[in-house]
Every structure is written in structure tokens, then in C-alpha cells.
Amino acid sequence: MTEGTVGAAAPHCPYCALQCAMTVTPVATSARVRNAAVEIAGRDFPTNRGGLCKKGWTAAELIASPERIVEPMIREESGDYRAADWDEALDLVAGRLRSLRSEYGADSVGVFGGGGLTNEKAYQLGKFTRVTLGSSRIDYNGRFCMASAAAAGNRAFGIDRGLPFPVEALDDARTVMLLGSNVAETMPPFIGHLETARAAGGLIVVDPRRSSTAQLTADGAGLHVQPTPGSDLPLLLGLIHIVIAEELVDRDYIAARTTGFDDLRRSVSRWWPERVQERTGVPAWQLRELARRLASEGGTYILTGRGVEQHVDGTDTATAAINLALVLGLVGSTHSGYGTLTGQGNGQGGREHGQKADQLPGYRKITDPVAREHVAGVWGVPPGSLPGEGLPAVQLLTTLGQQGGVRALLVHGSNVVVSAPDADVVRRGLEALDFLVVCDFFFSETARYADVVLPVTQWAEEEGTMTSLEGRVIRRRKAVDPPPGVRSELWIFAELARRLESPSTFRIDASEVFDELCRASEGGIADYSGLSHALLDTGIAAHWPYPVGSSGTPRLFLDRFGHADGRARIVAVTARADDAPAHVDGVLTLITGRLLEHYQSGAQTRRVPELLAAQPRARAQLHPATAGQLGIADGDRIEVSNERGLVRCLAELTPGIRLDTVFLPFHFADDQSANLLTDHSTDPISGMPEFKRTIVRVRALSEEVVHA
Amino acid sequence: MPERIVLVGFGPVGARFAEELLPAVSSGLVSLTVVGAEPDHAYNRVLLADYAVGSAGRDALEMTDTSALDGAGVRILTGTSVVTLNRTTNTVTLDSGERVPYDRLVLATGARANIPTLDGVTRLRRDRMRPPDAANGLDTADARLPIGITALRDLDDARRVLDAIQAGRRIIVLGAGVLGMELALAAAHAGAETAVVYHSESPMDRNLDVGGGAMLARAARHAGVTMINHSRAESVVCHVDEHGDSRFDAIICADGKQIDGDLLVLSCGVGARVELAYLAGLDVAGGVLVDDQLRTWADDDIYAIGDCAHVATRSADGSLPDGGPTGLIGPGWRQADWLAARFVADFTAGHSIDAPGFVDRGAGVVMLKAEGVDVVAAGAVKRDIWEIDLDEGRDHASGCEVAAVQVAQWADPEHGRYVKMVSRAGILEGFVSVGMPRTAAELTLLFERRSELPADRSVLLRFDGPDYVPSAARDAFALDATVCWCNGVTVGEIAGSAAEGNTTIECISSATRAGTGCGGCKGRIADVLDFFARAEPETEPQEA
Secondary structure (H helix, E strand, O other): OOOOOOOOEOOEOOOEOOOOEEEEEEOOOOOOOOOOOEEEEEOOOOOOOOOOOHHHHOOHHHHOOOOOOOOOEEEOOOOOEEEOOHHHHHHHHHHHHHHHHHHHOHHHEEEEEOOOOOHHHHHHHHHHHHHHHOOOOEEEHHHHOOHHHHHHHHHHHOOOOOOOOOHHHHHHOOEEEEEOOOHHHHOHHHHHHHHHHHHOOOEEEEOOEOOHHHHOOOOOOEEEEOOOOOOHHHHHHHHHHHHHHOOOOOHHHHHHHEEOHHHHHHHHOOOOHHHHHHHHOOOHHHHHHHHHHHOOOOOEEEEEOHHHHOOOOHHHHHHHHHHHHHHOOOOOOOOOEEEEOOOEOOOOHHHOOOOOOOEEOOOEEOOOHHHHHHHHHHHOOOHHHOOOOOOOHHHHHHOOOOOOOOOEEEEEOOOHHHHOOOHHHHHHHHHHOOEEEEEEOOOOOOHHHOOEEEEEOOHHHOOEEEEOOOOEEEEEOOOOOOOOOOEOHHHHHHHHHHHOOOOOOOOOOHHHHHHHHHHHHOOOOOOOOOOOHHHHOOOOOEEOOOOOOOOOOOOOOOOOOOOOOOOEEOOOOOOOOOOOOOOOOOEEEEEEEOOOOOOOOOOOHHHOHHHHHHOOOOEEEEOHHHHHHOOOOOOOEEEEEOOOOEEEEEEEEOOOEOOOEEEEEOOOOHHHOHHHOOOOOEOOOOOOEOOOOEEEEEEEOOHHHHHO | OOEEEEEEOOOHHHHHHHHHHHHHHHOOOEEEEEEOOOOOOOEOHHHHHHHHOOOOOHHHHEOOOHHHHHHHOOEEEOOOOEEEEEOOOOEEEEOOOOEEEOOEEEEOOOEEEOOOOOEOOOOOOOOOOOOOOOHHHOOOOOOOOOEOEEEOOOHHHHHHHHHHHHOOOOEEEEOOOHHHHHHHHHHHHOOOOEEEEOOOOOOOOOOOOHHHHHHHHHHHHHOOEEEEOOOOEEEEEEEEOOOOOEEEEEEEEOOOOEEEOOEEEEOOOEEEOOHHHHHOOOOEOOOEEEOOOOEEOOOOOEEEOHHHEEEOOOOOOOOOOOOOOOOOHHHHHHHHHHHHHHHHHHHHHOOOOOOOOOOOOOOOEEEOOOOOOOEEEEEOOOOOOOOOOOOOOOEOOOOOEOOOEEEEEEEEHHHOEEEEEEEEOOEEEEEEEEOOHHHHHHHHHHHHHOOEOOOOOHHHHHOOOHHHOHHHHOOOOOOOOEEEOOOOEEHHHHHHHHHOOOOOHHHHHHHHOOOOOOOOOHHHHHHHHHHHHHHHHHHOHHHO
16 A cells, blocks of 8 residues: 655544544554554553553554555446546536536535544535535534533533543542443543542442443442433432432532522422432432532542433433532532543534534534624625524434435445444435435445445544544644545545535645634634644644633633523423333343444444454343343344344343343444444434433344354 | 313422423413412422421422412412312312312322321311311311321421421331331431331331331331330320420320320321312212323313322222222322323313323332331232242133242341342232342332343342442453453453563563553553462472
8 A cells, every 4th residue: 555654743543532642653564563554652642641542553554454445436337336536526426416406406415424524624514515515404423422412511501512621630539420431441541530539439430231431440449320221310310309408519609600500409309319219220328329429529520421411311311410510519610520521533623613403613503693694704605695504413314315305415424324323214315315425434334325435534644633522622643645546525625616616715725724714713612713733733732712812721611601691501301201111021221332442333443353353243231130031141143123123143141231231332234233223213402312222122043043 | 262270289299280281381271270278389298207307408398490380370379278179160169269260170189197096186187078168277177186296298297396306305106107117217317216106017017028027127226216016006195284285295005005205296197188079079989089091080170190099990880999099209290290291182182182091000119218228119018938829820711821929038137138029920019128229229120110030039139249240259360351441451361471471561561552551450460460470380389
């Protein structure tokens, strides 16, 4: 493949939002890393302190993977793909988009983005959709990820920055509660920041599964709380009840810094500990112990993850976690706080600069006339020409190929066939499209449906910025040249814009795009206007907001919250009725999550031999007692099914999971894809699908089926 | 023209109903009048014992945003009682004489404390034959209890208990039902000298089997409560104080025993407030009889929910059903939710729609609210473990084979642990759990959801065992135990690498990547290296 020639560079890991720092050195070969064009080493940085996980160490294999797409590919009538040159591919794309738009209207062209794209690409994607395509139909896979916590954060604080404090702040805390987050597998170097809490016996992990992270609470390091799936909201309401009943609240803080406490107090009156025990399966004594621990001295952080957020009441659940943090006076202090652990590499920046259906750069609302005027001014177009609010991801995907829906879709940095709920509906939607363009490095499961696949640059081959889970803007730096036939999305947008006679200019150079992004974000919530690539290259710790003249904001909310009156909003929320079914004859509640070795849809990590060898296929975790009743032994082939779909996988027996629960990793494709089972019903506020509470039936696969 | 709804009763269930109806009131679909006899707005009666012993403030009992109800235009009348239901004119008459018309009337009048027959206590309490008049006499009529004797049903009662506890008085609780035990344990926890007097063998006799009751009695004694069983109170002894008021001194039991105290709290069960319905000609048994639509048997415009409602199928022969309200708050709230949703659906459709009936699968779980004493029970628990099920295998009318009732039991009185599971075909019909909180929580979910028990019932017991934490009990040097989470490196891989000559942490890190993530496992790597370094020489010489 390519001969790398750029020299040692200092980028960050391509995967999760911890954005571990690395040094990447081009080499011909390496004894340890097969086929690698570069060699990777950890680099000291506050989030990872020089450490990397298995995914990071092996990330180089993506660069030189033999499966890499290195030329534009066009699907022929036969269904086979042939290589094409860029002019032919782009002419085809522009032509098809133009004709579909003139026939069906601008909203017939949709765009689907990703939380792994750089800020520059995410920004340009939003601008391209609104200005060049004139379409409102843009959203992204962060809708499956951060949408609930983001909505809750905006509602409560007026600002959504995942961690409104630096990650290192956790090092000083004696108590850290992780709700629905398995950091030991999803971002392993993060657990180094939990050492103080563990030493103080204060690591609290709330998870229906005794996950790797929950196991870190063993031996006196903390407490594992194991509620039945879907009962996180009553659990949190119960904790608030105890905190209020036992006078553990910070009255002065509540009076000075919040509104809405009385509503909350009344709303949690009905969630006394024994009633919460009845709903959640968590004993009342454990609830009391937990509430008292959270209220103890020495710094307390409450952190939420997808386990509690990926529900139809995910926004309200995150809100309840925030309310708990607010009544304890944690948020906006110098020693405590609330945060949500962003998942994807640029899950934070990706939700700030305009690839969300309702959003313009700088975390502005697309429905706000002032925001429209400002951004339209930067783009040099009349404000009235910008479309309005579009559809959130799940709804957008359900319109594919439908009457009045999206006829052509552009997919960037996302593998919806694996990552979206109710995968079978998504597959049929993609088949029903008139035209599908996928930009990717590999023939992902989604790319297999594409009419045109455009090969794009990877992390170590491009310049740009990412915004990490702590709201710190960091530089992605080029370490190697991409293969000759591969282009950056920034170039592709510019080329398509030119062919489609776009009224605005699309720059190709990432630092110029970033400068424009900074201007577009100026005065918005996520204000980057004081930043530039050159400034970031000096190594500053740039936590946004970073307006002109600022030196960044490592800790938000110390003096005021983002609302006009400076106060946080305590919003009383209510729990839905418990409608869990009888768990008989193999009926169980399915939860999904990640494995150490794989990232998201697995499109990348399943192509790294070492990672694939460690976790080659989906294994469903079952309690031995549950499995025994179904005649299932460890390693048996099983079937997990419901009215939406059927997954075939292996059984993995562990006493660490609840009797009523089955766990599937969501990294796998085809008939191992967990999202064949999940439902597309969504949270009314955030648009987040219900990923973590799916009713399924588990059964052993008979021999005949196995050999069929 | 909005539908006119009159709600009689502003307790926790009535308040929940009003709240659920709030959007329909705001949108003009419904006009709502709420009549409550107590002077206070609805409060959380479940927390009354906590308030009575000073462990919860008055604030903590608030549960309704009355300003929101007011703002939406709900008419709330507190300290007001309904004295007559006029079914022919679809009106109610208030104690002020005002007549309020309704299209639908909802009774949420709740229940009042039973006053037992005791010599020295006038038992003239409201009964179903006596029409209500003034709100403040709704339960006491004209017969006030002597000073030093109270029920525990409303805020005034709770304040009496609180005063006594704060003054360091001796408390006697008469009756060892769940509410009596909760109060006694809370009072003892608050430092009061507390005795429970009851006539059964063991406490919570209605909910627990003999074993569970015995365990609870032990736990209560351990918590400092004097438990006096087999004692039927017959009379109270009072003296006349300097103001000429009669004051409680002691109770005398049937066996002649005298128990002295300063405050006697009567906890002898409750009875539904049914007199309005009864006098209006509605059917009454354990409560106001309603069908599965929560509609009274005789009047389609009148509904009942909560502690005053007895949900039962109308019998063909006019006989009255057994049973009655559960007295638990959960079912009451679910009824309130269900009925409000049903009303909104009816009014939105413009006519009464055929809704599936109210089914309450969650009914019947009784959980003792007491810190440090963990008792949960549900369903039928009396069956003895060795009792033979006579119904086993018998063909019923349906022709179905009936599975036998099975009992599994674990008792460890020394350590205060007891579990009994009564099941049929693997599905719980009842259970008792004492001193095993995590097991109790799981059994509750299994019972409510009608989920299948694990064939090995002891799996459930282990949740409360020290071996529950699978990893904690594991051999830290098992070959498949993970050492480095960041890189998924096991003990076996480190041992293997060490055998190839990588005997320092640095070498191991370089060869396996263990310790190259967060670095938190470096101590563990050293332990593993040490373990295998020590293990090696020992294995060989032992042969000799």
C-alpha cells in the first residue's frame, strides 16, 4: 500500500471520545503489528496518561488494511461494483441528486452523518445539506448515542457539554457513581481516573450486569447496584426521595442556584425506598446506603452512560440523574459534578456544529431567527434560504423510499444497517431508495447497499479537530499520506458543491474550514471563535466555550448556568408504569452494549485480525440458572428472537447477569446483529431509540437447524 | 361543554387522579371539583409513620402541586364533606348546603381506622348507617377518644404521636399488622420505649406464615420493641387530669395483664368509608363495589378508587363477594391512573368506549417499611412445606391438569434469615422473605411479573450471600482471570509471557501490552509474576 513519508506525528486515537493521545511513526513493517504502515505508541495526555487500550494499539491496522477501498466504486446493473475515477463518480452523484431534487423536491435528498467525523467534516456536512442541497433532512448516529443526555443537559443547564469539567477532576473525588456505563471496556484508560474513589470505597456502578466496570467495585472498592432493565428512572427518583427525606440536600445551593425544587420534592414523595425496591429489585438498604454515600464529603461525581440514556424515557432518566446532582449541590462546584460520558470519538463536537436535524453551528437552534441570520451571514446566503427543522435519525430512516420521504441518501461515518434500531426496517429502507451514496474506508454493511461508494481518508491521514468527552478541542494530525485514490470528505463536498452550483464556497483545507466554523459558532453556546488550528497546535487545553479573548473554560457553571437567569432548571419527571412481561419459557429482557475489542458497528474493529480473533462472533450472556431451564449450556448455539427479527449466536453463561436479562453486544452484522431485535420507538424529547429494554425469547438451536 | 367530574376525597389516590386528569382540565375537556374533608391538601399517607416519629418532615409528605391544579381551574374544596349523593339529579350536597352537579362522580373517600371494642373507649365511630355531616367529624362523630389514645391515619394523629415521642413518652401499639409494626419499629428507632400488644401468635398474621412471623418478632425484639403476643386488650385505664380530661394510663388484657404506657396507638386495621354510597343505595361489601371498569354496580355515572373501592365481578344471584380493598397504595394509584386515562379516552371519543378492564397484577406485595428489618411477603404463604396438595393432578372443569403447589423454604433463625416460596408450575403464588433483602427484591419482581423461578431455588438465596459477587470469590490467579482490562490480558497470558523470559513489569507490558492502558494493573502484574515465580520451584522438589 502506501509508503508513509510524513514523519512522526502526534494525533489521537481514532475510536472513542477519550481521544487518547498517540505517537504515530511511519514504518515499512513491524514485528508486532502486521501489515501496518505506521507504528503506534501512547503519548502523555490528561485523559490517557500515556496509556492505550487494545483498540488503540491496533488502530494502525486500519490504515493498511487489505480490505481498504482505494477507488470510487459504482454498482452496475448486475449488482457488482466496478472501480471508477473520481470525475465519473462525482458527476454521477451530482447528476442523480439534481434530477431527484427537481422531481421530488429538496427534502427528497437526505444526509446521515456520524459522531466520528471531525468538527470540520461535521460542520461542512451540515452546511452542504442546508446550502447546496437545500434539504432539511439531515441527522446523524449521535441520535443513537448522546441525544438523551444532550437534551437533558440543555434543559437543565442551558448548555450540553458532556463533562463540564476536565476528566482529571475525577482523580480527586472520593465518590463516583457510574449509571449505565461500562468504561472498563468502552474506554479502558478512563478507569485510571477512578482510583481515588475505589481506594475510598466509593465507586458505585449501576448496571443490570456485573460488567467489567461493575467488577471494579469488588473487594470494598464500592457498590454494584443491579436494577432490573428499564427501572433506572424509579431508582433515581428513589435516591432523590431519600436525599430529601434524610435532609441530605444542599438547601443554600438549591435556593441560590436552581429553580423547580418544590415540584421535584412533591413528585418524589411517592418513591419511598420500599416502593423503589418493588420496582427495581434493588434493596431498600442499598438505596439508603447509596444516597448517604453520594451526600458524603470528599467530592462526588454522578456520570451517566448509554445504559440509562438509550430508552424511550432516556431524557427524563438523565434529567433525574441531574436533579439528584443538583439537590446535592454537586453541579458547578469546584470538587463535584454531573456529566455524561460521550461515546464516539467526536460525539461532542459532532453534536455542536450542525449535523443534527434541529441545529446550526455553535449549538444553535435552526428555528431561532437570530441564529439563522448569523449563520446565513457567514455562509453568504439569505437566511430565508435555509431550510427548517428536519427529522431525527430514526424517523428519517423510516421515511427511506417512502412516499414523500427520502429518495436519495448520503451516508458519512455511519453504518446504519448495524447501528440503527429495528435493522430489518433499515435494510428494507435502503433497498427502497432511488440512490444511496456511502463514504467509508471499507465495504461496511451499509456500503453494500450503495449505488456509489466513495473512499475517504482515515484518522492518521487527515488534518482536523475533534472535541473530546470533556469538551476539549484537540487536533487530529496527519501522520501518513492516504492511498492515492482516497479523498477527504471536505474535498468531496467542495467538488459536489461546484457541480451542483452551490451558492456558497466550500473550502478544502481543514484549517480554513475550521476558521469558518469558528466564525459560524461565534456567540453560540459552543463558541469556538477564539480558536484556530495554529493556536491548538501550541498544545493549549481548549475547553469550550472559547470565545475570542478567552483562555477556555475547563469547568463550566462555577458562577452561573447557561439559562438567562443563570439558574439550573430542576425539572420534575415521572416514571412510566412497569410493563415488563412474565419471564417464562425463555422470555427475557434484552440489553445491548459493547465489548473491549470492538467499537460501535464493528466496521473497523472486525477488520483488525487481533481484535476479531479475540471476539469473533456475538455471544449472548445468560445467567446459568436461566440457561439451565432452557437446556442451554455454555457455548451452545442459541436463537434470540421477537416479532421484529431473529439473531443466531452463542451462549455465554455468567452469574453476573440478572436472571431476567440477556445481554448481546451490538458490534456484529448479518444474523448476529442485535439491532434486528430492537424497536424503533423513540424518546419524545430526544428522538433516542429504546435500545436497552427489548423483550425477546431465547431458545437453544436444535441440531437440525445448526446443520441446515 | 366540558364534562363535569366531582371527586370526593383528596387523599393520595384522589390527588393522583386529579393530577392525571390535569391536561384534560387545562384543555377544557373536563371541569373538575375536588372535595376533601381534611383541612390539608393531599399528602402522602404512606409516610405518616415517618412523620410521626420525626424521621420525615412535613415537607416530605407533600405530593401534589395544588397551585398547578388551581391554575388549571380545578375547584378544590378542603375541610369540606359531601353529605348526600343525589343519584336522581346527579348532584352531591356539601356540608355547606351547596349542591354540585356531576356527569361522573368518583369516590376516593378512603378508609378510616378501626376502633376496637375496649372498655373505657366509646366506640361510636361513623358507620355506614349514619350520614356524614361536618367534615371534622367524619370519622370521630361526637365520640372523642380519651387523651393519650389515638389512631394513626391523618396528620393530627401523627402530630399526637410525634409530641409523645419527642417528650420521651412510652408508646403502646395495639395491633401487629404491617402499619402497627412499622410504627413500633420506627418509634423504637427514634428512641421511644415501645411495646406492641397483639392477640395472635406472631405479628403480621394476615401476611406472614408462622416462620416469617416468628422471625419478624425476633427482629423487632432485637430492635428494642417489646412484643406482647396472645394478648387481647379488653379495657383501658384512665385517670382524670387537672383539666378534668380523661387521660390514658394502661390497657388491661383478657388474661388480666396490665400494660402501662403514655400513648396508646390503635392499629387495628381500617374500614372503607362507604356510608355515602350505602345511603345512596349503592352496593357495598368490603368497600364500595365496583366492576373491572371501576364503576359502581348500580350506577354507571359513579366510580370508586383506592381504599374505599372493592373491585369484584357482579354476581348473578345478588350475593356479596368476599374480600375487599387491599389497603395498599400501589393498587390505588394504578386505579387512579387507569380511570383518568379511561375518562380522557371516553371524552375524547365523545362516548363511552369499550376499554379492557382494570387488571392489577401488582396487588398483594406487602413490604414492611423499617430500616434494618427487612420483611417482604405476598400472596398465599400459609401452606406448610410438608402439606400434601390435594388438588394435584385433579382434572378441573377446564380439563386441565393442575400442577401441585410446591413449597421451598430456607430458615436460619440464628442469623435472622428466612425465605419461603410457594409456587405452582414454577410460578410464585406467594412468598415470605425476612432478612434477605436482595432475595426479597428479586422475589417481588418474580411474583408481580408471574415469571418463572429458577429450578434451583437456592440461586435466589445466594444473592444475599457473600459469594454473590462472582469475581470477588474467584481465584485471582485463575488463568482466565483478567489482569489488564484496557488490553484484555489474562493471568494465563502473563504467565506464558513470563515463562518465555519476560519477568519484569516492563517486559510484560512490552510483550503483552498489559499495563499500557490506564496503568492501574501494574501491581496486579507484579503479583502474578510473583505468584508464578514462587509456584515454579515448589512443584518439582516435592516429587522427591
